[in-house]
Structures are given as structure tokens and as C-alpha cells.
Amino acid sequence: MNVENKRPLRILVAKVGLDGHDRGAKVIATALRDAGMEVIYTGLRQTPEMVVNAALQEDVDAIGISILSGAHMTVFPKVIRLMKEKEMDDVLLTGGGIIPEDDMKSLNEMGVGKLFPPGTPTADIANYIANWVKENRSF
Numbered sequence: 001m002n003v004e005n006k007r008p009l010r011i012l013v014a015k016v017g018l019d020g021h022d023r024g025a026k027v028i029a030t031a032l033r034d035a036g037m038e039v040i041y042t043g044l045r046q047t048p049e050m051v052v053n054a055a056l057q058e059d060v061d062a063i064g065i066s067i068l069s070g071a072h073m074t075v076f077p078k079v080i081r082l083m084k085e086k087e088m089d090d091v092l093l094t095g096g097g098i099i100p101e102d103d104m105k106s107l108n109e110m111g112v113g114k115l116f117p118p119g120t121p122t123a124d125i126a127n128y129i130a131n132w133v134k135e136n137r138s139f
Helices: 023-034 048-058 072-085 101-110 122-136
Strands: 010-015 038-041 062-067 092-097
Touching: 010 023, 010 048, 023 038, 023 062, 023 092, 023 122, 048 062, 048 072, 062 072, 062 122, 072 092, 072 101, 092 122
Parallel strands: 010 038, 010 062, 062 092
Antiparallel strands: none
């Protein structure tokens, strides 16, 4: 999935906090890679600062956070704040996991992109990222 065949999309997939369940994140990382994207997987127990700094260093188009711990209303706002501080306004922040629908709406209003519940087809996630990048980033 290239944006006008210039380069593969670069996506950072992260697990933030003490959540040690990374199976879903690895499935998503593999699916995005299979869709032609470059994927940087940060591994477990990252801090929001570590995620944003890695995204900046890797020049990613999107950050995807997998969260199952219930800390989504802490993690996503902190990541979005750090992204704004670093002027990463054209980088998508998306993710998924166990996030109640009302919380998803609140996070979307804060600037977080679409959030995906368990069971979402991986092609839907890849297509969402590719379309968002095509519409919001210039190369």
C-alpha cells in the first residue's frame, strides 16, 4: 500500500504500560506488513514518551497502540499531547483493544483516529490507515 508509489507506509505498533498481552499487536503488525507497509514493533511495556520518540525517529505515518489493560483514557491522551508538542500533526494515532464505545468517541474527539475492537478484520485496519495517510500526509 504505497501513497502514490513513493515509499511504503511506515507504521509503529506499540504496547504501552504494563499490559503484557501482545498477541493481537503481533497479528496486526504481521497483517500490516503483509499489506505492504513497513512496521516497527516496539515490544512490551513502552511509555508514551518512548512511543512518540520512536515514531519521530522512525519518521512514521501512523502509530497504532494495542491496549487491553483499561488504561486507554490515560495512554491515548498522553500520546496525543506528546505528538502535538512534537508537532506531529500529520501522523495518525490509532489503535485498538478493549475500549468501550463511549470512550472511543471521547478519544476521537481528542484527536485520536478510529479505534478498532477485537475481531476487526485486519484488512479494514490496513485500508483505514492507507486511506488516512493518503488524505492527510504529503510526501
